[in-house]
Amino acid sequence: MSDHYETLGLSRDASQEEIRRAYRKLARKYHPDVNPGEEAADRFKQISHAFQVLSDPDKRRNYDSTGNENGNAGFGGFGQGSGGFGFADIFETFMGAAGGQRGPASRTRRGQDAQIRAQISLKDAVFGAETTLQVDTAVTCEACNGSCCEPGTSPETCSTCHGQGMIQRPVRSVLGTIMTTEACPGCQGMGTTLPSPCHECHGQGRVRARKPLTIKVPAGVDTGTRIHLAGRGEAGPGGGPHGDLYVEIVVAPDATFAREGDNLSTTVTVPMAAAALGTTVTLDTLDGPQTVTLAEGTQPGHVEVLKGLGVGRLRGVGRGDLRVNVLVATPTDLTSEQRELMERLAELRGEEVVHGAKHQKSMFARIRENLKNL
Structure with a gap:
């Protein structure tokens, strides 16, 4: 497994803002809509996964302390078989307990930024123009309006963790049997379950769609100019806010000028x-x-x-x-x-x-x- 900090090109003491900027820069470069191909797709998955871990303070703390994002990294000699307990678990148990128990995670998250290209004529570059593009993106599910549930239903409190999103379990260690805290397997740490996921989006709150997008191209743009459209990127899961969209301009050659x-x-x-x-x-x-x-x-x-x-x-x-x-x-x-x-x-x-x-x-x-x- 590659190091998440190296994947994003960051030092281990990077701030959350630096992590966010690095992710947005790399995501725009390797997003499948901009850079098709298996190699770019694999790279985009690595970038997205690294950001998912490092942007969550709890997951990042666990990753920094264990070297493993799941917190299961062992330390030689501290048994790690079934029911075993490693040095990382001891560290997380004692250090994590001081900050109190984590709450449930939210289904609602911000959508990803996206970048597309738009080819225009030299005349449009000279005078400016409006142009309509067809964009493949994630949009909020119309069937459930981003709730992730079938119409008329709603999420239910998880019966395993009772809405806490976390559970405790006893494990054996060299120090004896102690309690550890982990994400609830019944609700994946959400605190709620979906008894009737939306049939259209399968409980994601968003679907892929092709939609028209009309943009205003200012006079004077040239090949390589990028137009930033805030909130016009992909819709977030669970009805989350949209990311941003970047339109890269390509000016077609002219036969006369x-x-x-x-x-x-x-x-x-x-x-x-x-x-x-x-x-x-x-x-x-x-x-x-x-x-x-x-x-x-x-x-x-x-x-x-x-x-x-x-x-x-x-x-x-x-x-x-x-x-x-x-x-x-x-x-x-x-x-x-x-x-x-x-x-x-x-x-x-x-x-x-x-x-x-x-x-x-x-x-x-x-x-x-x-x-x-x-």
Whole structure:
């Protein structure tokens, strides 16, 4: 059996709050809804079991003192057969008695936290949106409303422990026969039994179900952003309160726009003649059609900036920008007539190839320079 403290990554003097935080962090990582697979499922069971023991002060004290969560760890030579009594039992008997007898355990417990993923479009990330997800989770049983009992019935006081949740039994030890206290086997320490468990939830007070969940996605989220929904996780046993739900956002790639922080970028390709003469281009942006005017002599790598057409700022005001990268298409497969016109143009302009410092900057150099000047 693995050590419960090691399972949760804690020291043995960890506080209850540290135990709770460690459990929530690991449970979100290995929950079957988030991390399917047998290995993750086994790990989740270990984490849940360790938390169940260490979050209960009495169970934790017993585990710390005996090294065994059931309090049956022995100490060599102190007989442990049927009716035997070990060193751990002696320790628990004398140390536990000082704190008084424990009361019955409650059937009502808080539900587990859960984490799911939600994929959204880039447009939803830019502007924010409402989206509806289908969530597999534990919900309060509608048949019994979380009471665990068939309608019209109720729990009954345990006849074995008379509602105490604990019983005492004599055991033999090197010190003679002494009395030990343990959870009642008749009611599992609850103090009550269910004569007629609910037929729907089998006495658990909750069932598994798939239900729709509508969430508001704020503008500016990105892949990896987590939205915390308090009280929207799994319902607790016995009608207990819900845990929390964490929704991890995944933004789907867009065919036209790329995201760079709060900015968007896109590319427009214009013919060589249009770039030389100047032109206007209509772009389909996430805000609708936008007209961009390109000046005469626009060079490859030129960047037009459309202010305020980027991504909404998640924790700020306003939006980023849309950067339009201009590519100039050089014509290929010229006809003889077109070639003659190009040659005539080159002759009229006195164009020549220049080698050295006077040559024009490369496209990438111009892009870098334009970005610096923004």
